[in-house]
């Protein structure tokens with residue numbers, strides 16, 4: 180139903196790209212709630228859905244895990260590098 184109403188990728192549309200959506204993303208992950216009834220409520224909550232193309236969907240999930248240890252380490256490395264650039268060169 181979501182894909183029929185929003186057949187275009189909502190993220191690509193933000194950048195003026197017309198890309199057909201092939202996947203539906205749950206903005207609040209269905210696995211994040213406890214209890215079957217809450218899960219069903221989220222699964223069919225229209226506002227919780229986003230039409231996305233495959234590459235945007237992959238991106239959004241990568242971003243959701245960006246507070247993983249690896250990302251934190253990468254951020255720190257970047258912060259350290261810019262500090263060195265500014266002050267130690």
Ligand SMILES: [Zn+2]
Nearest residue numbers: 188191232235
């Ligand atoms: Zn897209």
Ligand SMILES: [Zn+2]
Nearest residue numbers: 203204205236
């Ligand atoms: Zn998703």
